[in-house]
Amino acid sequence: RERMLKEVTALAELSNTAENGAFHILRYHQAWMEMNKLHIVTELCTSTLLSEMTNGSFQGIQGIARQYQLLREMVLALRL
Secondary structure, three states: OHHHHHHHHHHHHHHHHHOOOOOOOOOEEEEEEEOOEEEEEEOOOOOOHHHHHHOOOOOHHHHHHHHHHHHHHHHHHHHO
């Protein structure tokens, strides 16, 4: 139960970070326990990281900036 609560807390903190300009982090909406299981509601994603990286949106100067932004967001997520 403690581990589950830590996961929800981390996701909520990341979601707050996402509202401040981190666009590759899943937004958290709510969580609850039911029959000893954790249910987490997040936003619906329309693509995957793999599809984003292979569709050409990481090409050129703007693509390099997107790569750095994505790396920054992953590091922020790991810090929590």
